[in-house]
Amino acid sequence: MEYVIKANGLNISYGRDEPIITDASMLIKAQEFVFITGKSGSGKSTIIKSLYGELFPNHGNLNVCGVDFKNISSSKLNLLRRYLGVVFQDYKLIDEWTVEQNVMLPLIIGGFSKSVCIKQAHKLLKHVKLLHKINKYPYELSGGEQQRVAMARALAHNPVLILADEPTGNLDSYSSEVIWNLLKGAKEHLGTTVLVVTHNIPSTLGIDYKHYFLEGGVLHEVS
């Protein structure tokens, strides 16, 4: 699979409203690190939502990890999502589950044994420096810690593609650094394709990346 994301002429809107994204096209190869930047309300999150199937394009062709979104069945969409790691702006952690259980979620869905789930969760929580908070609940953590848990969850099942929506939006510099290092590590060590939607590209990232800029609903390739 040469291209992980193939999008051509996408029009995306919420319901019957005017399209937020118009005629968007992008080609993202495996193991690429991609940024999509743009002003607030430009539709960055809308693009991410369409890539994991929360929103469907009105027009155009979209193919993610070899799965075509035209007339996609819910079972096929579920299967695709098991190969994605998504980091949400609002973390989307399950409040009634512990940190450990939250990180184990994609592994449980993937059908891994309990011992594998626990081992992998511990390994990732160690990476995000939260192993000592394994039995805490999300509401007992700070915003930065919650986002690090969400990051560990997104990486738990070694996804083919990581989609991160403003992963460092409101975080302190320490948490931001941990998250960027993890995303960088996923690309470099695991060969994962990473697509990040953000306001600002960190200057100290130190890797090659592709950059799209979103303006007025139109996606421009910058570099």
Place this chain on the structure above:
Amino acid sequence: MRSVSSHFSIMISVFVLLFSFQFTNVIKSIVNDYATKIVNDYAIVVVSSAELKEDELKKQIPEIESLSEISSKKILDRLKNDMSSKNLSLLQVALPKFYSLKLESIPNKKRVEIIKQKLMSINTITRIETFAKTHEKMFKMLQLLQAMVYIFAFFVAFVAVLLIFKQIRIWTYEHNRRMSIMTLFGASFFMKSAMLYRMTLVDSLFSSIVVCALYTIAPKLSVVKEFAAELDIVIPEFDLLLEGGTLIGASLLFALVAVTIVARKIGRV
């Protein structure tokens, strides 16, 4: 506390649903039993100048169970002291034959009339006593009682079903956030609804066991036995294997269907 009360609303509703269902079965059994008793007690008296053959009558009236002659010996014995033996012999010769005609089931008023007409069409039959009025009244009373129980049970069950659906809907909304997060990571419908299934199935199982226990114990209680004896009715024994299995199976199946319908309708995640 709120969580416990939400479980009670499923448990009580399932209990009421199963209790009313089984109650209709018990009433049906009691009424059938009572109806059999009425049939056994009920007979049409036929007076005929000549002997009647059961087989020939059955050809015309298939619901005839049996035809037996009522002996006139008792009446004649009573008249022995008041009449001469000659007159008694003459009376014996002139006296018609009396028959008791039993039916297989309780006929309604219309059917009794048809049977009567068929019997009257036989030349030798001179008189028929059907006792239709007494019998009809009793039978109608039983049917009314049964219908009232059925209607009442239906409404109770209907309300119980509504309450069960309402509670599952509340649970679905309570767990909606978790279910949508699980969806975003590719969880199947049954995986993300597992909690709802577990809660509803456990509550339903508990309630059905309580209903089974109640119907097993109740007929054995002396108070119930005495009451049944006073009314001359038989309260059926609860068949734990067949009836209990049906109740438990039905409640679990209902729980599965209810959760699937509600979670699919509301969840859509």
